[in-house]
Amino acid sequence: MPKTPIASRPHDHSHCVHSALSEADALCARQGLRLTALRRRVLELVWQSHKPLGAYDILAVLSEQDGRRAAPPTVYRALDFLLENGLVHRISSLNSFVGCNHPGHVHQGQFLICRACHAAIELEQASISDAIIGSAKDVGFVVEGQTVEVVGLCSGCQGA
Ligand SMILES: [Zn+2]
Numbered sequence: 001m002p003k004t005p006i007a008s009r010p011h012d013h014s015h016c017v018h019s020a021l022s023e024a025d026a027l028c029a030r031q032g033l034r035l036t037a038l039r040r041r042v043l044e045l046v047w048q049s050h051k052p053l054g055a056y057d058i059l060a061v062l063s064e065q066d067g068r069r070a071a072p073p074t075v076y077r078a079l080d081f082l083l084e085n086g087l088v089h090r091i092s093s094l095n096s097f098v099g100c101n102h103p104g105h106v107h108q109g110q111f112l113i114c115r116a117c118h119a120a121i122e123l124e125q126a127s128i129s130d131a132i133i134g135s136a137k138d139v140g141f142v143v144e145g146q147t148v149e150v151v152g153l154c155s156g157c158q159g160a
């Protein structure tokens with residue numbers, strides 16, 4: 001039995017934020033990437049919960065909490081940087097972003113999205129992406145990227 005993903009059970013979320021930021025620091029140092037103060041802050045905001053956050057929510061918090069009037073393009077560029085380097089994933093159906101649980105290696109995102117609390121639980125099942133690649137190949141299609149978004153109810157929201 002796979003264990004319940006941390007995103008769908010009560011936990012000390014400050015650990016998630018702390019480890020996500022230190023992993024990001026390490027990854028950027030290893031790859032010679034510049035994790036500027038704004039990029040790091042945007043990553044921290046995306047990690048404020050396991051619920052995907054939209055660019056406008058990020059902008060709102062930046063101006064409210066930091067008194068920083070960041071221009072939208074600056075925030076979009078920071079998000080692009082985080083996306084390109086695998087630190088966040090984009091959830092198209094919610095037009096928002098969620099922190100990656102295991103950055104540092106290339107993988108395709110598979111997300112279970114709770115329609116009640118909007119938590120996005122990341123799975124990393126090579127068998128799912130292999131099946132997609134295989135089925136695509138059968139029809140002569142070359143897969144360049146895939147983000148699987150599955151809608152339902154997380155364990156915490158069932159029967160609530
Ligand atoms: Zn957490």
Ligand SMILES: [Zn+2]
Nearest residue numbers: 100101102109
């Ligand atoms: Zn990921």
Ligand SMILES: [Zn+2]
Nearest residue numbers: 114117154157
């Ligand atoms: Zn839920």
